[in-house]
Amino acid sequence: MKHVAVFGAGRIGQIHASNLAALPGVKLDFVCDALPAAAARLAQQLGAQVADTDTILADPRISAVAICSPTSTHSDLIARAAAAGKHIFCEKPVDLSVPRAQAVARAVADAGVGCMIGFQRRFDPTFSEARRRMDAGEIGTPEMLVITSRDPGAPPVEYIKQSGGIFRDMLIHDFDVFRWILCADGDEAAWLSATGSVLTDPAVGEAGDYDCTAVTIRTHKGRLCQINTTRRAAYGYDQRFEVLGSRGLLQCGNQAPSQVTQWDANGIKADKPEAFFLQRYAAAYRLEIEHFFECLQSGQPFKTTVEDGVAAQKLADAATQSARTGQPVSL
Amino acid sequence: MKHVAVFGAGRIGQIHASNLAALPGVKLDFVCDALPAAAARLAQQLGAQVADTDTILADPRISAVAICSPTSTHSDLIARAAAAGKHIFCEKPVDLSVPRAQAVARAVADAGVGCMIGFQRRFDPTFSEARRRMDAGEIGTPEMLVITSRDPGAPPVEYIKQSGGIFRDMLIHDFDVFRWILCADGDEAAWLSATGSVLTDPAVGEAGDYDCTAVTIRTHKGRLCQINTTRRAAYGYDQRFEVLGSRGLLQCGNQAPSQVTQWDANGIKADKPEAFFLQRYAAAYRLEIEHFFECLQSGQPFKTTVEDGVAAQKLADAATQSARTGQPVSL
Amino acid sequence: MKHVAVFGAGRIGQIHASNLAALPGVKLDFVCDALPAAAARLAQQLGAQVADTDTILADPRISAVAICSPTSTHSDLIARAAAAGKHIFCEKPVDLSVPRAQAVARAVADAGVGCMIGFQRRFDPTFSEARRRMDAGEIGTPEMLVITSRDPGAPPVEYIKQSGGIFRDMLIHDFDVFRWILCADGDEAAWLSATGSVLTDPAVGEAGDYDCTAVTIRTHKGRLCQINTTRRAAYGYDQRFEVLGSRGLLQCGNQAPSQVTQWDANGIKADKPEAFFLQRYAAAYRLEIEHFFECLQSGQPFKTTVEDGVAAQKLADAATQSARTGQPVSL
Amino acid sequence: MKHVAVFGAGRIGQIHASNLAALPGVKLDFVCDALPAAAARLAQQLGAQVADTDTILADPRISAVAICSPTSTHSDLIARAAAAGKHIFCEKPVDLSVPRAQAVARAVADAGVGCMIGFQRRFDPTFSEARRRMDAGEIGTPEMLVITSRDPGAPPVEYIKQSGGIFRDMLIHDFDVFRWILCADGDEAAWLSATGSVLTDPAVGEAGDYDCTAVTIRTHKGRLCQINTTRRAAYGYDQRFEVLGSRGLLQCGNQAPSQVTQWDANGIKADKPEAFFLQRYAAAYRLEIEHFFECLQSGQPFKTTVEDGVAAQKLADAATQSARTGQPVSL
CATH class of the missing domain: 3.30.360.10 (Dihydrodipicolinate Reductase; domain 2)
Structure with a gap:
């Protein structure tokens, strides 16, 4: 069983959270959002708990995170999750600044974790x-x-x-x-x-x-x-x-x-x-998150x-x- | 929470069982099949238990059953489930004999339970x-x-x-x-x-x-x-x-x-x-079983x-x- | 050059007359209609002359006729044209009476002329x-x-x-x-x-x-x-x-x-x-009349x-x- | 009756020549081509005569010309036809040189003749x-x-x-x-x-x-x-x-x-x-040449x-x- 946390409980966060929660072998443990009410609503709906970033990244059971929070938070969250040894699914874009995005890519490579970007098309x-x-x-x-x-x-x-x-x-x-x-x-x-x-x-x-x-x-x-x-x-x-x-x-x-x-x-x-x-x-979102976990399981590279x-x-x-x-x- | 049992763990039984198990507010408690292995496989997959007909119909928590067993068993199962006060979703046909099907329809009406037939189109x-x-x-x-x-x-x-x-x-x-x-x-x-x-x-x-x-x-x-x-x-x-x-x-x-x-x-x-x-x-099967439970909830008549x-x-x-x-x- | 006459200057007669008049090697000589004004209009438009049935059938230059007059006239005109040795294109139906239609078919066979029926589809x-x-x-x-x-x-x-x-x-x-x-x-x-x-x-x-x-x-x-x-x-x-x-x-x-x-x-x-x-x-009408004359030329059988x-x-x-x-x- | 000549008996010249010859009120008198045999074949097929440019442009009966000869001849032929007071239909392009094309446009305007370019689309x-x-x-x-x-x-x-x-x-x-x-x-x-x-x-x-x-x-x-x-x-x-x-x-x-x-x-x-x-x-070519003659008739401006x-x-x-x-x- 893979234990997972989702960052971001907005429109796209809800999609990914529901989709991954429905996968066999995947358990959504935590939802994190700057708006506590949004986090609570989504967590309750899917049988998860609200938690903050530090708690999530410090939890050794959590092996992967899905980053669906605002764009401005992406690169920082990727870097921190990578440093904490979590595999990462992140919505596009990595960062509005290409140099920052490149730095994040290096950080991911250095940490040896997987990082898939949500190009669902x-x-x-x-x-x-x-x-x-x-x-x-x-x-x-x-x-x-x-x-x-x-x-x-x-x-x-x-x-x-x-x-x-x-x-x-x-x-x-x-x-x-x-x-x-x-x-x-x-x-x-x-x-x-x-x-x-x-x-x-x-x-x-x-x-x-x-x-x-x-x-x-x-x-x-x-x-x-x-x-x-x-x-x-x-x-x-x-x-x-x-x-x-x-x-x-x-x-x-x-x-x-x-x-x-x-x-x-x-x-x-x-x-x-x-x-x-x-x-x-709708189907693409389902299939991409399925792909993310299949790759984590099989060790195959991500398509994106x-x-x-x-x-x-x-x-x-x-x-x-x-x-x-x-x-x-x-x- | 509606507690439900499924009769029949074959191709169509698997479809209906999976679909109803995924509905919020619905819990699949039992699977029943003449082939114990088939029942066990489906039950395990969906977190349910194997049970026989008598057990299921005698269980007061069970408020509805889905009949997906062979055609020859339909009319008897409908009649028994109706007598036990269970609401019924039954795959087509009611019975290959029209008189028997009519008798079943009367039995359902007498029992005052709902009975929806699976015309998924x-x-x-x-x-x-x-x-x-x-x-x-x-x-x-x-x-x-x-x-x-x-x-x-x-x-x-x-x-x-x-x-x-x-x-x-x-x-x-x-x-x-x-x-x-x-x-x-x-x-x-x-x-x-x-x-x-x-x-x-x-x-x-x-x-x-x-x-x-x-x-x-x-x-x-x-x-x-x-x-x-x-x-x-x-x-x-x-x-x-x-x-x-x-x-x-x-x-x-x-x-x-x-x-x-x-x-x-x-x-x-x-x-x-x-x-x-x-x-x-695939979508029709999902939507028809959803309709079945919505009607049980709302008291609206079934479409079929x-x-x-x-x-x-x-x-x-x-x-x-x-x-x-x-x-x-x-x- | 095939010399041809058209019977009927109504809607469908106009179509066939225009189409055949445009074919190389075909010359529309005569138009015949119960309404002289209609015949005159079509004849003038296509550089032909108005004539009555007897004149047309007696004219040795005329080798083929197109019958586009009302249904009730078909069988009689086919029989007369066949007797006069003219090849025949006739709009459907041959005759509302099957026995009369069969008699006409025999007359055509006896005369040894070609008779194509206008099933343009x-x-x-x-x-x-x-x-x-x-x-x-x-x-x-x-x-x-x-x-x-x-x-x-x-x-x-x-x-x-x-x-x-x-x-x-x-x-x-x-x-x-x-x-x-x-x-x-x-x-x-x-x-x-x-x-x-x-x-x-x-x-x-x-x-x-x-x-x-x-x-x-x-x-x-x-x-x-x-x-x-x-x-x-x-x-x-x-x-x-x-x-x-x-x-x-x-x-x-x-x-x-x-x-x-x-x-x-x-x-x-x-x-x-x-x-x-x-x-x-429109294309079918053009192609069927072309086929009629091609068959007359080549001796191939008509498709209809x-x-x-x-x-x-x-x-x-x-x-x-x-x-x-x-x-x-x-x- | 408009009397017309066509320059160019190649692929596109054949199209335009056939289409205009089939128009009521239009008579194709002459075909001109650098290859006499091509000109002769097309002329014979459409009941026209072979003639050279000088003859055509000097013939007072000819009121319009269709220029379908090679691109390199367009601007010169347009200019000469305009000078001779003929209306002009010309295949695209006017000239591969924009300045020469502009000069031709001025010549047409000065001559007060119509000049339509064959943008058949x-x-x-x-x-x-x-x-x-x-x-x-x-x-x-x-x-x-x-x-x-x-x-x-x-x-x-x-x-x-x-x-x-x-x-x-x-x-x-x-x-x-x-x-x-x-x-x-x-x-x-x-x-x-x-x-x-x-x-x-x-x-x-x-x-x-x-x-x-x-x-x-x-x-x-x-x-x-x-x-x-x-x-x-x-x-x-x-x-x-x-x-x-x-x-x-x-x-x-x-x-x-x-x-x-x-x-x-x-x-x-x-x-x-x-x-x-x-x-x-095919339909566009028919309709454009029809438009050319309709405009000549009505005095309406050409669409192209x-x-x-x-x-x-x-x-x-x-x-x-x-x-x-x-x-x-x-x-």
Whole structure:
């Protein structure tokens, strides 16, 4: 039985806590949150106890922690948990500062613990099926990737102000998808050009951010990736990509709540995609936490490491710089 | 906390036992199966105990039972559980004999317990979304229903011999869908014509059964339903229906493992439907058992009653008779 | 150069006249219609002349005629044209009376002329692609056929009264599709059961007809076919079929005016099917008349003969009888 | 009756010549081609005569010409035809040199003749339906456009060498689509970044060109456009775009030869897109030439003017420069 603690009892903390508590062989002992009431509610719901960081990290029974607290706490918690010899599952991003994230990666390596970063898209049944077929050679060598990544609506401007900007906050996942899909053979980004606009709400621009972005990446092997993003798609949460290879194309579509189509005088209407990430990635969240514990059990490497976290953030930094200067960045 | 026992530790018993054990407020106390090893395995897995029927029915803490044992045991177990004052969830069919099923329905009514029959399709997210839109008036008055119901392969002939025939074994679900979708306003079947063939395996015919069938039902209000069925669809499990109303059509498609399409020299290829009923109806099984306990809690009526079970079996009997005689049946 | 005359300058006559006039090597010389103004308009538009039946049939240059006049004139015109040694393209049906249709078939055979019946669905690019794949063995042996055939709205009751009823007027095409798809190896219908309702307009019932029908056919080889039809589909003209074989399924969908999908707060909306038969079967009409002249040129047999016309009408007669009596018909 | 001459009897000249010859009120008098045999064949097929440029331009009956000869002849022929007072339909591009194209545009304006450039995509039924819905306000204000434009295979390297490069040869159409879809209110490109790779055939790179490209354009109003292109898509000709507006998305898919889907053990397979531009844009070519003559008749302006041709070429030049320098271009 693995004894585990969760840091953060917010939206994503609740997801991970419930999912890991339901795994056979895993016991959620502690929940920790800056808001005691939130911690207490989640702990009670899942039969765990509230505890503070020191208590958790000092408890020898606890072998792993899941870090779902605010971004600003990630690097510090990872470092402390690593020092305490705990294995770590941490939500993205490692840290908004790449140097700090790199330092954390070194600390993790030094401590010899496992650290998996929550890039849940790699566990989405549709996306991972595409990866599986690429591995099976079904489309030959990858050449181009087009990622469509659209949120149903912008978060509050207060959130945006401290988010690190859209490239670090939202596209971090897309940068990881780019590396996962186009760079599996060790290729990496060589050149990146990004641009952005404020089209949905002037307040986003006043906060120094963009709400619509377009990124292009060229790899050392000449593969091309385009990412288009908006904070506000009127029809909901839109998460697709398509990868062109020398022998074919894999297109990953959205998932819908039902398979009903309605035919009437207005046309033939299918469901919109799942409403937002909690619904769309429900299976992915389950599968990634399962993967974390399977790897702890088997000793296999995680599919998404802290190094992946650092690499995605470097791309986010490059995109931020490119969009601000209007110039491409060489990597 | 509701304390519950499950009869039957086979494929479907495992599904229901796991699902109800995961519900908050529900505790699986006992598992009962004619094969002690099967009972023990399931009980251990879910933290329950093995017990025999008498023990279970005599235990005053047990307020409900789930009957997932072989068809031949259903009516007797329902009657005994009802007499013992337990609420009942029972897999379809109530009994292969309509008179016995009717007697059981009376016994349940006399005992004043709840009895829900496991027509899980009514809980499938796609099918129930169609029903919801009909209730919302989106297609006007229903007029025609076309049901496509195809298994990926025939069960062993030994199973078929004691199954009551394809109409009772396989189409029972389709007859319930017919009543659920076309007869929600109290309409019922008035005329039924069925025919069948043996096209996939002569052994099916030697066992006195069909492997491909075509059924037509006309209701008192003149609504029309056609059902096409086969035991063997080379591409897998195919469960669709479409209902035409005065203002539009609702088409319910299959569910696929992923939303990947592969474009290559051969065409554009999407996933086959989910492999079989355990995958396709995974959500439906979860939702139906949840509904059972919600109704016990709230006192609301079940969506699928023992009377629905009897009504579907009457249609199965009529279809069997029609196919054998080559003549329609008036109901 | 083939010199040709067209009988009938109505909706379907205009289609065929335009299509044949555009073929290289074909010259439309004459148009004949009971309404001189209609004949004159079409003739002028296509550079032809108005003529009466006698003139046309007596003109030795005319080697072929296209009969697009009202149904009641078909058998007489076919017989006269055959006697005059003209090859014949005739719109369905040959005659509402099967014995008269059979007599006409004999007259055609005796005269040694070609007579093709306008079952244009066999030339629809989607439907004929399905037939081509069956011929290529892609789904193995055919087992079941489900035909969905729905008009966007009923014609005037005056038309219905003299139409011969929905089975002869509308399902005649579906009966031909049944034979084309399921009976290509010489199989034929053995048993037919039909039922009908009046759900859209009581006047249809008062005229002695149905507006919604359900037909089931079983062939000598045990293949099953179900046809569902309505005169009024709120979303338009719906022409689909799917054929299940021992190795797979071919599903033939509708054709849409555009490939635009609109994603908004209401869902993801695709176009309705093409509005009605003139749009849906535009390509089929072109291809069938091209086929007629190609066969005249090459001496190859027509894909749809007068015997096919007679066979479809026998099924229409059987369906009419079955629906009226409530009893199946053996063929 | 409009009397017309066609310059160029190659692949695209044959298309336009056949289409205009079939229009009521239009008479194709002359065909001109550097290869007399090609001219003679096309002329004979369509009942026209072979003539040289001087003869055609001197003939007062000829009121319009269609220029389908090689790119290098376009600007000179436009200028001469304009000087001779003929209306002009010219295939894209106007000229590989923007200054020469601009000079031609001025010559056309001075002569007061009409000059339409063959951007046939604006007449594609799917694409123009999207534009129509945008005009109807169905998706609000446009914000982002993603264009996927892929050829089934590269042309011979000899062609590529004199093509002006992939941006001028292939993306010229996409640049026009960008302007048509995102700039209908007078907005224009402000910033463009392009990059390219050679992934399919090193000979393309040796010829100084790319075979895979990624372009991003930002307009003055901040709208974003991404274009992804390859010379070689293993599955065929792929022509899609999707435009996101403040209220929804319009997605334009490919067109397929048939609506058959095949379900078997491998999955559910739909047709590949139409094979190449002659098939995909068959309707568009018909509709654009019809539009040309309708405008000549009605005096309405063309939907695609010589100014549109110049504007698209400026974008192609900018993309070429950006890809070569690795730096964005301000416009």
